[in-house]
Amino acid sequence: MVISVLAGGLGNQLFQYAFGFRMARQLQTELRLERHMLESQTLARLRNYTPRQYELDVFGITNAEASWSDTLLSLSRTLLSGHQVVLLRESEPATLAKVSARTKDVLCVGYWQSEDYFKSESEALRTQLRFQKRPSDATLAVADSIRTHPNATFVHIRRGDYVTNAITNQHHGVCGEAYYQQAVRYVRERAADTHFFVFSDDQTWVKRELGALLSPATFIEHNKGADSWQDMYLMSLCRNAIVANSSFSWWGAWLNGQSERIVVAPQRWFAADKSSYPSVVPPHWITV
Structure with missing residues (x-):
């Protein structure tokens, strides 16, 4: 066993x-x-x-x-x-x-x-690993929108306890504006007519600090609590991905098995030294 x-x-x-x-x-x-x-x-x-x-x-x-x-x-x-x-x-x-x-x-x-x-x-x-639960009508509407964009790209901005909890912040750190600026530039230079689908636990901060950078974008805000899995479902539908240093968006990107796609991840996944562990980021993903 x-x-x-x-x-x-x-x-x-x-x-x-x-x-x-x-x-x-x-x-x-x-x-x-x-x-x-x-x-x-x-x-x-x-x-x-x-x-x-x-x-x-x-x-x-x-x-x-x-x-x-x-x-x-x-x-x-x-x-x-x-x-x-x-x-x-x-x-x-x-x-x-x-x-x-x-x-x-x-x-x-x-x-x-x-x-x-x-x-x-x-x-x-x-x-x-295929989603078995039926998503909400609101999520299905976003899924239809993702399918209309050949270069739909999800962006995940994880803040929450990464920012507010001192111990969590010391271990994980947080991906700052510079990371998203580089990642967005990388995707746009290689994928025409990119449309961003944005997921975050702090959309107010994202819209204020990154709204202009991400435009045009769709901000996903309706999945809370027990429905949060639906964000991962939507992430998995996007052709390209900009992930945070978060296992949630890691899987959102990994579950999409398409070839010829772009996945951008942070070069430093943990604030704490984890050099003795295998790399979190697969070798075919891009780190910035």
Whole structure:
């Protein structure tokens, strides 16, 4: 059995699922999803953690939930010699080398924010990761508009806790105006008649600071809370992309499998040093 521990929002859950999916296929075993951390109020009190809801159901992902006993049993087995159980922690990349044909159980703990962690199963994941829920009429209207623009390009500006939370800001940082100016220039020089579809958790700031730069643009503002997944759906329809240092827009870009497209990403994904980890940005994306 492979158990993938879920934490964070939809983008992070997708990375954690994708890595668990890869490991389960590699070992020809079952994948279960550990969901207890998602809504943990205890973690929220002890650490800088925002409780979340399970969101992978928008893709129809209904893998069995790992029980506490499943998880504790896997942890206990790592302490017993003779049991082929591996605890994989993203903070210890070398642990991947411990997985062999004899491995029976794997417990995956981390965010696994790189295509390198699941690239061998990318084709299977693209086939599976299709939105199953019906979008709202407002979202479908925007989808129709995206389809009328051959060079529809989404722009994601992530602010929120990246700006207001000191700990989050120290870890992630925020993509500033200079990044978007360079990214927009890059796309416009290579894609005629670009129309931008803009997604942000702070559209007031975006319109004030970047409105002139992005014009002509459509600002998407109707998807809130439990409907936020519909923004990712709309992102996935756009031919080109300018992503923030956010797993949400990373997947919005990745889910569009068209060739001959432009994806621009920030050269520095994390404010904190993550040089020992695989690159978050796929090699065929452009960094500025």
